[in-house]
Every structure is written in C-alpha cells, then in structure tokens.
Amino acid sequence: MRKVIYFFTGTGNSLVVARDIAEIIGANLVPIPSLIHREEITSDAESIGIVYPVYNQGVPFIVKRFVDLMNDLNSKYIFAVCTHGGSSGISLEYLDKMLHEKNGSLAAGFSVRMPYNYVIPSLKLKNFFRSFVLKEINPKKQQEFYNNWRLKLDDICRVVQSRQKRKLEVMAKAIEHLVDFLNLRETLQKSTWLKIGGFKEKTNLPFQESLQLLDHGFTSDHKCQSCGICTKVCPVENIEMVNGRPVWQHHCEQCFACLQWCPNASIQFGYATSTGKRYHHPDVKLSDMYWQKTGLK
Ligand SMILES: Cc1cc2nc3c(=O)[nH]c(=O)nc-3n(C[C@H](O)[C@H](O)[C@H](O)COP(=O)(O)O)c2cc1C
Ligand code: SF4
Ligand code: SF4
Incomplete structure (x- = not known):
C-alpha cells in the first residue's frame, strides 16, 4: 500500500516527527513548501499523513493552502501529527474541517510536545507589544521532550499502519x-x-x-x-x-x-x-x- 507523509517545519521539530514515522511505516516524505506553487496536488497514496507545527492554536497558513490544492480525498486514510510548545488547542479540529471540504477527514490526529520556538511576553509594560522575548529552553526539558516523542512514536505507527481510527488529540477544547x-x-x-x-x-x-x-x-x-x-x-x-x-x-x-x-x-x-x-x-x-x-x- 502506498503511503505518503507531507510535512512543514520552521525549526525541525515537525521534520523529525515526520521522518521518524516515515522510516517505520515505509512512507514517502514530501515537503509541503516544495509543492505549494502547483496548480493542484494529486496523490496516488492510499494513506496520507500531514505533520506540521501548531501556530496560534491553529494551522499554519501554508498547510491550509496545501489542503486547498489537494484533489478529492474520498477513500483515503488520512492522519495528522501536530507538534506544539505547550498547547495544541483545537488545531487538529481545524485541519479536519479543511479536509472535509475535500471529501476527506482525519481518521486519527496526534499532538506531540516539543520545544517552543516562538516568542512570549517579557512582562515589561513599557513598549509591551514590541518587547516579546524568545522562550528559554532548558536543555534537560528539551531532552525530555525528545525522549517522550520516542516513546509515543511506536503507538502512532501502530495506529496508522493498521489504518485505525483515533480520537483527535486536542487541548483546552472548551x-x-x-x-x-x-x-x-x-x-x-x-x-x-x-x-x-x-x-x-x-x-x-x-x-x-x-x-x-x-x-x-x-x-x-x-x-x-x-x-x-x-x-x-x-x-x-x-x-x-x-x-x-x-x-x-x-x-x-x-x-x-x-x-x-x-x-x-x-x-x-x-x-x-x-x-x-x-x-x-x-x-x-x-x-x-x-x-x-x-x-x-
Ligand atoms: C507563529 C508561531 C505560533 C505558535 N503558536 C503556538 C501555539 O499556539 N501553541 C503552542 O503550543 N506552540 C506554538 N508555537 C510553537 C511551535 O508550535 C512548536 O515549537 C513547534 O514544535 C515548532 O515546530 P517546527 O520546529 O517544526 O517549526 C508557535 C510557533 C510559531 C512560530
Ligand atoms: S519567518 Fe517568514 S521570512 Fe522568516 S523564514 Fe519563515 S516564512 Fe521566511
Ligand atoms: S541575517 Fe543572518 S542568515 Fe541572513 S544574511 Fe545576515 S548573517 Fe546571514
């Protein structure tokens, strides 16, 4: 059975996740940005994975544009993994909605905690909006995230190999x-x-x-x-x-x-x-x- 994993990344977390899964399940790994100028995207794979970072509890705009370019997804097994720095929110629900417009849906959606790569408020009141800082990442914590990912990897691969359904992993849903x-x-x-x-x-x-x-x-x-x-x-x-x-x-x-x-x-x-x-x-x-x-x- 043909399998493909499409991914997008800024600092590599999502690439590592996509690459690790692809190696185990034997999927072709395809970068989303390399396809984004096409007029349409058709896949002959029966199993499709989408791996991306959570942006503002949602989905990066490039991932939305990618889904918009996809042809009919009816009958495909589709799973997604979002990487995040603390709260994935309902990002996977948003992605699922986008896929519905292409006659597809997420059979399973996982979220993976990784180091946070964006800015946070510095709590200075002067020039508040322009004073955001990069979040310090404790090396021990960072390694813990990587280790936890290795522990979760096998479970995700088992689910997608056997084309099982799994509830979307969302946070702070209400x-x-x-x-x-x-x-x-x-x-x-x-x-x-x-x-x-x-x-x-x-x-x-x-x-x-x-x-x-x-x-x-x-x-x-x-x-x-x-x-x-x-x-x-x-x-x-x-x-x-x-x-x-x-x-x-x-x-x-x-x-x-x-x-x-x-x-x-x-x-x-x-x-x-x-x-x-x-x-x-x-x-x-x-x-x-x-x-x-x-x-x-
Ligand atoms: C623009 C932007 C918005 C982000 N928003 C969130 C967020 O809402 N929740 C969260 O937990 N992490 C957020 N992050 C952190 C990333 O989702 C996280 O670090 C991710 O693993 C980065 O993946 P990458 O290395 O593949 O780019 C955000 C990062 C960026 C750049
Ligand atoms: S933050 Fe914007 S300008 Fe910088 S690499 Fe990403 S897309 Fe390009
Ligand atoms: S901003 Fe940094 S990466 Fe860009 S050209 Fe200058 S040194 Fe190189």
Missing part, C-alpha cells in the same frame, strides 16, 4: 470553542499579534492569513555577515538580499526559520530577542531546510 464563539481570534488575537509584529495599518485578511504581515517585526542587526542563509531556509521566498542585508517581502509564514537559523543571531523580532538563545532541532541540518523548499536533495 476554552478554544468559546474563543471561536466570541470571535476572539479574528478580533482581539489578530489585532494583538499585528501590534506585536509592528504592523500599524488595518487589514481585512482573516487572522490566519494576516500573520503574513508580521514580518514587519523582523530586522537584521550589525552582526549580519551577508551569508544569505536566511533567504535559503525561508520556505516561501519571503526574503530578498538588498545591499547584503535581508529585506522581508510580507508574505511570511511566521515560521521563525530565518531568525532561528541565522548563524550570527543577527535577526531580531521586535526589540527584545537579541539575548535569547536560538533553537533548532539538533537532528535537522541546513541541507534539510533547503530540501524542504526545493524538494531537491
């Missing part, structure tokens, strides 16, 4: 449904994140899509050596080098790959990320990130 009921994602959450990203105008884009504008918050400082790595790891060609420095083009996935992979920690988001330690999964290399974008090994 709260997240209330947030949706009150439309807080499209109002409070959207305006807060746009402010954090330093975007001062108004936009009618839905919240998930409006994250593309948060790259107004990125700058590169004096440590930049013009190496161009940020342009190469960006999964969606959102960075151009101008006079040896990165310039963001406002169709960002907010994956944080540019900030986290810059070898000189030169890329900042807001005013308070310069002292934070950069993170990427130790088993993922720059060449994996280039492959994600191009599909070429």
Whole structure:
C-alpha cells in the first residue's frame, strides 16, 4: 500500500516527527513548501499523513493552502501529527474541517510536545507589544521532550499502519470553542499579534492569513555577515538580499526559520530577542531546510 507523509517545519521539530514515522511505516516524505506553487496536488497514496507545527492554536497558513490544492480525498486514510510548545488547542479540529471540504477527514490526529520556538511576553509594560522575548529552553526539558516523542512514536505507527481510527488529540477544547464563539481570534488575537509584529495599518485578511504581515517585526542587526542563509531556509521566498542585508517581502509564514537559523543571531523580532538563545532541532541540518523548499536533495 502506498503511503505518503507531507510535512512543514520552521525549526525541525515537525521534520523529525515526520521522518521518524516515515522510516517505520515505509512512507514517502514530501515537503509541503516544495509543492505549494502547483496548480493542484494529486496523490496516488492510499494513506496520507500531514505533520506540521501548531501556530496560534491553529494551522499554519501554508498547510491550509496545501489542503486547498489537494484533489478529492474520498477513500483515503488520512492522519495528522501536530507538534506544539505547550498547547495544541483545537488545531487538529481545524485541519479536519479543511479536509472535509475535500471529501476527506482525519481518521486519527496526534499532538506531540516539543520545544517552543516562538516568542512570549517579557512582562515589561513599557513598549509591551514590541518587547516579546524568545522562550528559554532548558536543555534537560528539551531532552525530555525528545525522549517522550520516542516513546509515543511506536503507538502512532501502530495506529496508522493498521489504518485505525483515533480520537483527535486536542487541548483546552472548551476554552478554544468559546474563543471561536466570541470571535476572539479574528478580533482581539489578530489585532494583538499585528501590534506585536509592528504592523500599524488595518487589514481585512482573516487572522490566519494576516500573520503574513508580521514580518514587519523582523530586522537584521550589525552582526549580519551577508551569508544569505536566511533567504535559503525561508520556505516561501519571503526574503530578498538588498545591499547584503535581508529585506522581508510580507508574505511570511511566521515560521521563525530565518531568525532561528541565522548563524550570527543577527535577526531580531521586535526589540527584545537579541539575548535569547536560538533553537533548532539538533537532528535537522541546513541541507534539510533547503530540501524542504526545493524538494531537491
Ligand atoms: C507563529 C508561531 C505560533 C505558535 N503558536 C503556538 C501555539 O499556539 N501553541 C503552542 O503550543 N506552540 C506554538 N508555537 C510553537 C511551535 O508550535 C512548536 O515549537 C513547534 O514544535 C515548532 O515546530 P517546527 O520546529 O517544526 O517549526 C508557535 C510557533 C510559531 C512560530
Ligand atoms: S542568515 Fe543572518 S548573517 Fe546571514 S544574511 Fe541572513 S541575517 Fe545576515
Ligand atoms: S521570512 Fe522568516 S519567518 Fe517568514 S516564512 Fe521566511 S523564514 Fe519563515
């Protein structure tokens, strides 16, 4: 039986998860960004996996666009694994809804705790919205997440190998449904994140899509050596080098790959990320990130 796992990653957590599962169940591993410019996506696999990081308790915009491009999914066995840094919310329910529009549905959905790769409030009141910091990751905790993933891996593989159904692993379901009921994602959450990203105008884009504008918050400082790595790891060609420095083009996935992979920690988001330690999964290399974008090994 043909199996394929599609994945998206910014700092490697989701790639490791996708790669580990693919090795055990014998699936073909395909990077989502390498397909995203196609007019449509058809898969001849009977089993399809989708692995991605949770963004704002939801699904990255690129994963939504990927599902939108897929042809009829009727009769496919589909499973998903989302990686997250503490709360996956109802991300898998959102993905399931997207798949329904393609006549598909999630037979099983798993969430995997991994190191958090984004920013958190620094609790400074002055310039609050621009003072978010990178979360410190305790090395012991980090190893614990990796070990726990190895413990969960076999169970996931058993379920998907035998095409079983499994309840979607969601967190804080009642709260997240209330947030949706009150439309807080499209109002409070959207305006807060746009402010954090330093975007001062108004936009009618839905919240998930409006994250593309948060790259107004990125700058590169004096440590930049013009190496161009940020342009190469960006999964969606959102960075151009101008006079040896990165310039963001406002169709960002907010994956944080540019900030986290810059070898000189030169890329900042807001005013308070310069002292934070950069993170990427130790088993993922720059060449994996280039492959994600191009599909070429
Ligand atoms: C834009 C953005 C939003 C995020 N939102 C959440 C979130 O709502 N809940 C959570 O637990 N982690 C969140 N995270 C953390 C990632 O989901 C987590 O670190 C994930 O494992 C990263 O996967 P990757 O290494 O494959 O990119 C967010 C990260 C980013 C970049
Ligand atoms: S990766 Fe860092 S050092 Fe290299 S060009 Fe980009 S900002 Fe400059
Ligand atoms: S600009 Fe940076 S954060 Fe935005 S998609 Fe590219 S690598 Fe990701």
